Amino acid sequence: MTIRVSEAEKNVMDILWQESPLSSTEVVEKLQSQDWSEKTVKTFLNRLVKKGVVTYQKDGRRYLYSPAIERDEFLADESEGFLDKVFKGNMKELLATFVENKQLSKDELNYLKSLLDDQEDKDDKERDDVK
Amino acid sequence: MTIRVSEAEKNVMDILWQESPLSSTEVVEKLQSQDWSEKTVKTFLNRLVKKGVVTYQKDGRRYLYSPAIERDEFLADESEGFLDKVFKGNMKELLATFVENKQLSKDELNYLKSLLDDQEDKDDKERDDVK
DNA sequence: ACTTAAAGATTACACCTGTAATCGTTGTCA
DNA sequence: TGACAACGATTACAGGTGTAATCTTTAAGT
Structure with missing residues:
Protein backbone atom coordinates (compact mmCIF):
# COMPACT_ATOMS: atom_id res chain seq x y z
CA MET A 1 0.00 0.00 0.00
CA ASN A 90 20.27 0.86 8.91
CA MET A 91 18.41 2.53 11.73
CA LYS A 92 21.47 3.22 13.83
CA GLU A 93 23.10 5.15 11.06
CA LEU A 94 19.97 7.14 10.46
CA LEU A 95 19.68 8.07 14.11
CA ALA A 96 23.33 8.99 14.33
CA THR A 97 23.02 11.23 11.29
CA PHE A 98 20.09 13.10 12.71
CA VAL A 99 21.44 13.38 16.21
CA GLU A 100 24.90 14.44 15.14
CA ASN A 101 24.10 16.72 12.30
CA LYS A 102 21.12 18.50 13.61
CA GLN A 103 22.55 19.62 16.92
CA LEU A 104 19.52 18.80 18.98
CA SER A 105 18.45 21.35 21.52
CA LYS A 106 18.42 20.52 25.21
CA ASP A 107 14.70 20.34 24.90
CA GLU A 108 14.77 17.89 22.03
CA LEU A 109 17.35 15.78 23.79
CA ASN A 110 15.22 15.46 26.89
CA TYR A 111 12.16 14.72 24.86
CA LEU A 112 13.96 12.00 23.02
CA LYS A 113 15.23 10.50 26.23
CA SER A 114 11.78 10.31 27.65
CA LEU A 115 10.64 8.61 24.46
CA LEU A 116 13.36 6.07 24.92
CA ASP A 117 12.42 5.41 28.53
CA ASP A 118 8.83 4.82 27.53
CA GLN A 119 9.97 2.47 24.87
CA GLU A 120 12.11 0.54 27.30
CA ASP A 121 9.22 0.16 29.69
CA LYS A 122 7.13 -1.16 26.88
CA ASP A 123 9.80 -3.67 25.94
CA ASP A 124 10.02 -4.84 29.51
CA LYS A 125 6.31 -5.21 29.76
CA GLU A 126 6.16 -7.25 26.58
CA ARG A 127 8.88 -9.53 27.78
CA ASP A 128 6.95 -10.12 30.98
CA ASP A 129 3.74 -10.75 29.07
CA VAL A 130 5.37 -13.44 27.04
CA LYS A 131 6.40 -15.39 30.12
CA MET B 1 23.87 22.95 -3.24
CA ASN B 90 9.71 19.33 13.32
CA MET B 91 12.52 17.22 14.67
CA LYS B 92 10.66 16.01 17.71
CA GLU B 93 7.90 14.59 15.61
CA LEU B 94 10.33 12.90 13.31
CA LEU B 95 12.15 11.27 16.20
CA ALA B 96 8.93 10.19 17.81
CA THR B 97 7.77 8.60 14.59
CA PHE B 98 10.93 6.61 14.18
CA VAL B 99 11.20 5.58 17.79
CA GLU B 100 7.58 4.62 18.14
CA ASN B 101 6.94 2.97 14.83
CA LYS B 102 10.11 1.09 14.34
CA GLN B 103 10.23 -0.70 17.64
CA LEU B 104 13.89 -0.17 18.28
CA SER B 105 15.82 -3.11 19.55
CA LYS B 106 17.48 -3.02 22.95
CA ASP B 107 20.72 -2.60 21.12
CA GLU B 108 19.51 0.33 19.09
CA LEU B 109 18.04 1.94 22.16
CA ASN B 110 21.30 1.76 24.03
CA TYR B 111 23.21 3.02 21.06
CA LEU B 112 20.90 5.96 20.77
CA LYS B 113 21.23 6.74 24.44
CA SER B 114 24.97 6.81 24.19
CA LEU B 115 24.66 9.15 21.22
CA LEU B 116 22.53 11.41 23.31
CA ASP B 117 24.95 11.40 26.20
CA ASP B 118 27.80 12.34 23.90
CA GLN B 119 25.70 15.11 22.51
CA GLU B 120 24.93 16.40 25.95
CA ASP B 121 28.57 16.46 26.88
CA LYS B 122 29.31 18.39 23.75
CA ASP B 123 26.60 20.91 24.59
CA ASP B 124 28.01 21.36 28.06
CA LYS B 125 31.46 21.82 26.71
CA GLU B 126 30.30 24.42 24.25
CA ARG B 127 28.50 26.33 26.92
CA ASP B 128 31.65 26.37 29.00
CA ASP B 129 33.71 27.46 26.04
CA VAL B 130 31.50 30.43 25.45
CA LYS B 131 32.05 31.74 28.93
C1' DA C 1 -33.47 35.91 -20.41
C1' DC C 2 -28.43 37.07 -20.93
C1' DT C 3 -24.07 37.68 -19.49
C1' DT C 4 -20.69 36.67 -16.54
C1' DA C 5 -17.96 34.67 -13.07
C1' DA C 6 -16.42 30.82 -10.67
C1' DA C 7 -15.91 25.76 -9.98
C1' DG C 8 -14.33 21.62 -11.52
C1' DA C 9 -12.58 18.94 -15.89
C1' DT C 10 -9.58 18.62 -19.48
C1' DT C 11 -5.47 19.69 -21.92
C1' DA C 12 -0.65 21.44 -22.20
C1' DC C 13 4.00 21.08 -21.93
C1' DA C 14 8.75 20.69 -20.42
C1' DC C 15 11.73 18.20 -17.38
C1' DC C 16 12.83 14.07 -14.55
C1' DT C 17 12.90 9.02 -14.03
C1' DG C 18 12.93 4.17 -15.00
C1' DT C 19 14.18 1.23 -18.29
C1' DA C 20 16.33 0.20 -22.13
C1' DA C 21 17.82 -0.16 -27.50
C1' DT C 22 20.60 1.60 -31.09
C1' DC C 23 24.77 4.01 -32.91
C1' DG C 24 29.56 4.89 -33.70
C1' DT C 25 34.23 3.75 -32.46
C1' DT C 26 37.92 0.89 -31.63
C1' DG C 27 40.69 -2.94 -29.52
C1' DT C 28 41.08 -7.87 -30.48
C1' DC C 29 40.96 -12.47 -32.37
C1' DA C 30 40.99 -15.39 -36.37
C1' DT D 1 42.73 -7.39 -42.55
C1' DG D 2 38.16 -8.11 -41.63
C1' DA D 3 34.39 -9.29 -38.46
C1' DC D 4 33.11 -8.98 -33.99
C1' DA D 5 32.66 -7.59 -29.38
C1' DA D 6 32.59 -4.23 -25.88
C1' DC D 7 32.61 0.62 -24.49
C1' DG D 8 30.67 4.99 -24.03
C1' DA D 9 27.24 8.27 -26.47
C1' DT D 10 22.96 9.13 -28.20
C1' DT D 11 18.17 8.27 -28.70
C1' DA D 12 13.65 6.36 -27.13
C1' DC D 13 9.62 6.41 -24.78
C1' DA D 14 6.02 6.11 -21.25
C1' DG D 15 4.68 7.74 -16.78
C1' DG D 16 5.21 11.22 -12.97
C1' DT D 17 5.73 16.14 -11.57
C1' DG D 18 5.60 21.20 -11.52
C1' DT D 19 3.16 24.66 -13.26
C1' DA D 20 -0.45 26.37 -15.45
C1' DA D 21 -4.14 27.76 -19.37
C1' DT D 22 -8.34 26.62 -21.66
C1' DC D 23 -12.96 24.37 -21.78
C1' DT D 24 -17.53 23.39 -19.96
C1' DT D 25 -21.14 23.95 -16.97
C1' DT D 26 -23.99 26.37 -14.06
C1' DA D 27 -25.40 29.67 -10.23
C1' DA D 28 -26.22 34.46 -9.82
C1' DG D 29 -26.79 39.16 -10.81
C1' DT D 30 -29.01 42.77 -14.09
Whole structure:
Protein backbone atom coordinates (compact mmCIF):
# COMPACT_ATOMS: atom_id res chain seq x y z
CA MET A 1 0.00 0.00 0.00
CA THR A 2 2.79 2.37 -0.86
CA ILE A 3 1.20 5.79 -0.90
CA ARG A 4 2.48 7.99 -3.69
CA VAL A 5 2.25 11.68 -2.92
CA SER A 6 4.64 14.09 -4.61
CA GLU A 7 6.53 16.77 -2.80
CA ALA A 8 4.36 19.65 -3.94
CA GLU A 9 1.23 17.67 -3.21
CA LYS A 10 2.38 17.12 0.36
CA ASN A 11 1.88 20.79 1.04
CA VAL A 12 -1.75 20.43 0.12
CA MET A 13 -2.11 17.40 2.35
CA ASP A 14 -0.61 19.34 5.24
CA ILE A 15 -3.27 22.00 4.88
CA LEU A 16 -6.05 19.44 4.90
CA TRP A 17 -4.59 17.65 7.87
CA GLN A 18 -4.60 20.91 9.76
CA GLU A 19 -8.24 21.52 9.02
CA SER A 20 -10.91 19.90 6.94
CA PRO A 21 -13.13 19.81 5.07
CA LEU A 22 -12.09 22.81 3.03
CA SER A 23 -13.19 24.18 -0.31
CA SER A 24 -10.56 24.56 -3.00
CA THR A 25 -10.65 28.30 -2.50
CA GLU A 26 -9.89 27.92 1.16
CA VAL A 27 -7.02 25.60 0.43
CA VAL A 28 -5.65 28.12 -2.04
CA GLU A 29 -5.81 30.83 0.59
CA LYS A 30 -4.00 28.76 3.13
CA LEU A 31 -1.28 28.09 0.63
CA GLN A 32 -0.52 31.76 -0.02
CA SER A 33 3.05 31.31 1.12
CA GLN A 34 3.66 28.76 -1.61
CA ASP A 35 2.83 31.42 -4.12
CA TRP A 36 1.17 29.04 -6.53
CA SER A 37 -1.49 29.93 -9.05
CA GLU A 38 -4.96 28.95 -7.99
CA LYS A 39 -4.95 26.66 -11.03
CA THR A 40 -1.95 24.82 -9.76
CA VAL A 41 -3.50 24.13 -6.42
CA LYS A 42 -6.64 22.81 -8.07
CA THR A 43 -4.57 20.52 -10.22
CA PHE A 44 -3.02 19.10 -7.08
CA LEU A 45 -6.38 18.59 -5.42
CA ASN A 46 -7.53 16.78 -8.50
CA ARG A 47 -4.53 14.53 -8.61
CA LEU A 48 -4.78 13.78 -4.92
CA VAL A 49 -8.39 12.73 -5.35
CA LYS A 50 -7.43 10.48 -8.25
CA LYS A 51 -4.69 8.97 -6.12
CA GLY A 52 -7.28 8.20 -3.50
CA VAL A 53 -5.61 10.14 -0.70
CA VAL A 54 -8.17 12.94 -0.65
CA THR A 55 -11.96 12.72 -0.77
CA TYR A 56 -14.67 15.28 -1.13
CA GLN A 57 -18.31 15.83 -0.42
CA LYS A 58 -20.35 18.04 -2.66
CA ASP A 59 -21.58 21.31 -1.31
CA GLY A 60 -23.75 22.73 -4.04
CA ARG A 61 -21.63 22.88 -7.13
CA ARG A 62 -18.36 22.94 -5.24
CA TYR A 63 -16.43 20.33 -3.36
CA LEU A 64 -15.29 20.21 0.21
CA TYR A 65 -12.08 18.27 0.45
CA SER A 66 -10.78 16.08 3.25
CA PRO A 67 -7.78 13.80 3.67
CA ALA A 68 -8.57 10.14 3.06
CA ILE A 69 -5.51 8.90 4.88
CA GLU A 70 -4.23 9.47 8.39
CA ARG A 71 -1.30 11.78 8.82
CA ASP A 72 0.36 9.41 11.27
CA GLU A 73 0.05 6.50 8.94
CA PHE A 74 1.45 8.58 6.14
CA LEU A 75 4.41 9.78 8.17
CA ALA A 76 5.20 6.27 9.31
CA ASP A 77 5.07 5.13 5.71
CA GLU A 78 7.33 7.86 4.44
CA SER A 79 9.76 7.31 7.27
CA GLU A 80 9.96 3.64 6.56
CA GLY A 81 10.64 4.37 2.92
CA PHE A 82 13.26 6.93 3.75
CA LEU A 83 15.04 4.56 6.10
CA ASP A 84 15.12 1.87 3.46
CA LYS A 85 16.02 3.94 0.46
CA VAL A 86 18.57 6.31 1.91
CA PHE A 87 19.99 4.31 4.79
CA LYS A 88 19.28 0.86 3.43
CA GLY A 89 17.41 0.02 6.59
CA ASN A 90 20.27 0.86 8.91
CA MET A 91 18.41 2.53 11.73
CA LYS A 92 21.47 3.22 13.83
CA GLU A 93 23.10 5.15 11.06
CA LEU A 94 19.97 7.14 10.46
CA LEU A 95 19.68 8.07 14.11
CA ALA A 96 23.33 8.99 14.33
CA THR A 97 23.02 11.23 11.29
CA PHE A 98 20.09 13.10 12.71
CA VAL A 99 21.44 13.38 16.21
CA GLU A 100 24.90 14.44 15.14
CA ASN A 101 24.10 16.72 12.30
CA LYS A 102 21.12 18.50 13.61
CA GLN A 103 22.55 19.62 16.92
CA LEU A 104 19.52 18.80 18.98
CA SER A 105 18.45 21.35 21.52
CA LYS A 106 18.42 20.52 25.21
CA ASP A 107 14.70 20.34 24.90
CA GLU A 108 14.77 17.89 22.03
CA LEU A 109 17.35 15.78 23.79
CA ASN A 110 15.22 15.46 26.89
CA TYR A 111 12.16 14.72 24.86
CA LEU A 112 13.96 12.00 23.02
CA LYS A 113 15.23 10.50 26.23
CA SER A 114 11.78 10.31 27.65
CA LEU A 115 10.64 8.61 24.46
CA LEU A 116 13.36 6.07 24.92
CA ASP A 117 12.42 5.41 28.53
CA ASP A 118 8.83 4.82 27.53
CA GLN A 119 9.97 2.47 24.87
CA GLU A 120 12.11 0.54 27.30
CA ASP A 121 9.22 0.16 29.69
CA LYS A 122 7.13 -1.16 26.88
CA ASP A 123 9.80 -3.67 25.94
CA ASP A 124 10.02 -4.84 29.51
CA LYS A 125 6.31 -5.21 29.76
CA GLU A 126 6.16 -7.25 26.58
CA ARG A 127 8.88 -9.53 27.78
CA ASP A 128 6.95 -10.12 30.98
CA ASP A 129 3.74 -10.75 29.07
CA VAL A 130 5.37 -13.44 27.04
CA LYS A 131 6.40 -15.39 30.12
CA MET B 1 23.87 22.95 -3.24
CA THR B 2 20.90 20.64 -3.20
CA ILE B 3 22.16 17.38 -4.58
CA ARG B 4 19.70 15.68 -6.87
CA VAL B 5 20.08 11.93 -7.07
CA SER B 6 17.09 9.79 -7.97
CA GLU B 7 16.10 6.68 -6.10
CA ALA B 8 17.44 4.23 -8.64
CA GLU B 9 20.63 6.20 -8.99
CA LYS B 10 21.22 5.97 -5.25
CA ASN B 11 21.82 2.26 -5.62
CA VAL B 12 24.67 3.00 -7.96
CA MET B 13 26.11 5.54 -5.55
CA ASP B 14 25.98 2.99 -2.77
CA ILE B 15 28.11 0.62 -4.79
CA LEU B 16 30.69 3.26 -5.50
CA TRP B 17 30.77 4.34 -1.88
CA GLN B 18 31.53 0.79 -0.91
CA GLU B 19 34.42 0.55 -3.32
CA SER B 20 35.92 2.71 -6.00
CA PRO B 21 37.06 3.28 -8.60
CA LEU B 22 35.12 0.68 -10.52
CA SER B 23 34.54 0.07 -14.20
CA SER B 24 30.97 0.08 -15.45
CA THR B 25 31.13 -3.67 -15.81
CA GLU B 26 32.13 -4.07 -12.19
CA VAL B 27 29.31 -1.82 -11.09
CA VAL B 28 26.89 -3.87 -13.13
CA GLU B 29 28.12 -7.04 -11.46
CA LYS B 30 27.73 -5.62 -8.01
CA LEU B 31 24.18 -4.62 -8.85
CA GLN B 32 23.09 -8.13 -9.82
CA SER B 33 20.43 -8.12 -7.15
CA GLN B 34 18.76 -5.11 -8.74
CA ASP B 35 18.26 -7.17 -11.85
CA TRP B 36 18.74 -4.27 -14.20
CA SER B 37 19.96 -4.50 -17.76
CA GLU B 38 23.59 -3.55 -18.17
CA LYS B 39 22.31 -0.71 -20.38
CA THR B 40 20.26 0.67 -17.55
CA VAL B 41 23.18 0.78 -15.18
CA LYS B 42 25.29 2.57 -17.76
CA THR B 43 22.56 5.12 -18.25
CA PHE B 44 22.63 5.82 -14.55
CA LEU B 45 26.41 6.17 -14.48
CA ASN B 46 26.12 8.61 -17.33
CA ARG B 47 23.47 10.66 -15.62
CA LEU B 48 25.38 10.69 -12.36
CA VAL B 49 28.45 12.00 -14.12
CA LYS B 50 26.38 14.71 -15.77
CA LYS B 51 24.94 15.62 -12.40
CA GLY B 52 28.45 16.00 -11.10
CA VAL B 53 28.16 13.45 -8.31
CA VAL B 54 30.35 10.85 -9.98
CA THR B 55 33.67 11.32 -11.74
CA TYR B 56 35.83 9.01 -13.80
CA GLN B 57 39.39 8.57 -14.91
CA LYS B 58 40.11 6.95 -18.23
CA ASP B 59 41.71 3.55 -18.27
CA GLY B 60 42.36 2.85 -21.90
CA ARG B 61 39.08 3.27 -23.68
CA ARG B 62 36.97 2.59 -20.60
CA TYR B 63 36.22 4.62 -17.55
CA LEU B 64 36.81 3.97 -13.91
CA TYR B 65 34.11 5.65 -11.86
CA SER B 66 34.31 7.15 -8.38
CA PRO B 67 31.90 9.14 -6.21
CA ALA B 68 32.47 12.87 -6.36
CA ILE B 69 30.61 13.54 -3.14
CA GLU B 70 31.01 12.19 0.36
CA ARG B 71 28.49 9.72 1.59
CA ASP B 72 28.19 11.47 4.94
CA GLU B 73 27.54 14.80 3.34
CA PHE B 74 24.96 13.22 1.10
CA LEU B 75 23.17 11.49 3.96
CA ALA B 76 23.12 14.67 6.01
CA ASP B 77 21.69 16.52 3.03
CA GLU B 78 18.99 13.97 2.36
CA SER B 79 18.08 13.82 6.03
CA GLU B 80 17.76 17.55 6.21
CA GLY B 81 15.51 17.53 3.17
CA PHE B 82 13.39 14.73 4.54
CA LEU B 83 12.96 16.50 7.85
CA ASP B 84 11.86 19.66 6.09
CA LYS B 85 9.64 18.19 3.46
CA VAL B 86 7.88 15.48 5.37
CA PHE B 87 7.97 16.79 8.92
CA LYS B 88 8.19 20.47 8.09
CA GLY B 89 11.30 20.75 10.22
CA ASN B 90 9.71 19.33 13.32
CA MET B 91 12.52 17.22 14.67
CA LYS B 92 10.66 16.01 17.71
CA GLU B 93 7.90 14.59 15.61
CA LEU B 94 10.33 12.90 13.31
CA LEU B 95 12.15 11.27 16.20
CA ALA B 96 8.93 10.19 17.81
CA THR B 97 7.77 8.60 14.59
CA PHE B 98 10.93 6.61 14.18
CA VAL B 99 11.20 5.58 17.79
CA GLU B 100 7.58 4.62 18.14
CA ASN B 101 6.94 2.97 14.83
CA LYS B 102 10.11 1.09 14.34
CA GLN B 103 10.23 -0.70 17.64
CA LEU B 104 13.89 -0.17 18.28
CA SER B 105 15.82 -3.11 19.55
CA LYS B 106 17.48 -3.02 22.95
CA ASP B 107 20.72 -2.60 21.12
CA GLU B 108 19.51 0.33 19.09
CA LEU B 109 18.04 1.94 22.16
CA ASN B 110 21.30 1.76 24.03
CA TYR B 111 23.21 3.02 21.06
CA LEU B 112 20.90 5.96 20.77
CA LYS B 113 21.23 6.74 24.44
CA SER B 114 24.97 6.81 24.19
CA LEU B 115 24.66 9.15 21.22
CA LEU B 116 22.53 11.41 23.31
CA ASP B 117 24.95 11.40 26.20
CA ASP B 118 27.80 12.34 23.90
CA GLN B 119 25.70 15.11 22.51
CA GLU B 120 24.93 16.40 25.95
CA ASP B 121 28.57 16.46 26.88
CA LYS B 122 29.31 18.39 23.75
CA ASP B 123 26.60 20.91 24.59
CA ASP B 124 28.01 21.36 28.06
CA LYS B 125 31.46 21.82 26.71
CA GLU B 126 30.30 24.42 24.25
CA ARG B 127 28.50 26.33 26.92
CA ASP B 128 31.65 26.37 29.00
CA ASP B 129 33.71 27.46 26.04
CA VAL B 130 31.50 30.43 25.45
CA LYS B 131 32.05 31.74 28.93
C1' DA C 1 -33.47 35.91 -20.41
C1' DC C 2 -28.43 37.07 -20.93
C1' DT C 3 -24.07 37.68 -19.49
C1' DT C 4 -20.69 36.67 -16.54
C1' DA C 5 -17.96 34.67 -13.07
C1' DA C 6 -16.42 30.82 -10.67
C1' DA C 7 -15.91 25.76 -9.98
C1' DG C 8 -14.33 21.62 -11.52
C1' DA C 9 -12.58 18.94 -15.89
C1' DT C 10 -9.58 18.62 -19.48
C1' DT C 11 -5.47 19.69 -21.92
C1' DA C 12 -0.65 21.44 -22.20
C1' DC C 13 4.00 21.08 -21.93
C1' DA C 14 8.75 20.69 -20.42
C1' DC C 15 11.73 18.20 -17.38
C1' DC C 16 12.83 14.07 -14.55
C1' DT C 17 12.90 9.02 -14.03
C1' DG C 18 12.93 4.17 -15.00
C1' DT C 19 14.18 1.23 -18.29
C1' DA C 20 16.33 0.20 -22.13
C1' DA C 21 17.82 -0.16 -27.50
C1' DT C 22 20.60 1.60 -31.09
C1' DC C 23 24.77 4.01 -32.91
C1' DG C 24 29.56 4.89 -33.70
C1' DT C 25 34.23 3.75 -32.46
C1' DT C 26 37.92 0.89 -31.63
C1' DG C 27 40.69 -2.94 -29.52
C1' DT C 28 41.08 -7.87 -30.48
C1' DC C 29 40.96 -12.47 -32.37
C1' DA C 30 40.99 -15.39 -36.37
C1' DT D 1 42.73 -7.39 -42.55
C1' DG D 2 38.16 -8.11 -41.63
C1' DA D 3 34.39 -9.29 -38.46
C1' DC D 4 33.11 -8.98 -33.99
C1' DA D 5 32.66 -7.59 -29.38
C1' DA D 6 32.59 -4.23 -25.88
C1' DC D 7 32.61 0.62 -24.49
C1' DG D 8 30.67 4.99 -24.03
C1' DA D 9 27.24 8.27 -26.47
C1' DT D 10 22.96 9.13 -28.20
C1' DT D 11 18.17 8.27 -28.70
C1' DA D 12 13.65 6.36 -27.13
C1' DC D 13 9.62 6.41 -24.78
C1' DA D 14 6.02 6.11 -21.25
C1' DG D 15 4.68 7.74 -16.78
C1' DG D 16 5.21 11.22 -12.97
C1' DT D 17 5.73 16.14 -11.57
C1' DG D 18 5.60 21.20 -11.52
C1' DT D 19 3.16 24.66 -13.26
C1' DA D 20 -0.45 26.37 -15.45
C1' DA D 21 -4.14 27.76 -19.37
C1' DT D 22 -8.34 26.62 -21.66
C1' DC D 23 -12.96 24.37 -21.78
C1' DT D 24 -17.53 23.39 -19.96
C1' DT D 25 -21.14 23.95 -16.97
C1' DT D 26 -23.99 26.37 -14.06
C1' DA D 27 -25.40 29.67 -10.23
C1' DA D 28 -26.22 34.46 -9.82
C1' DG D 29 -26.79 39.16 -10.81
C1' DT D 30 -29.01 42.77 -14.09
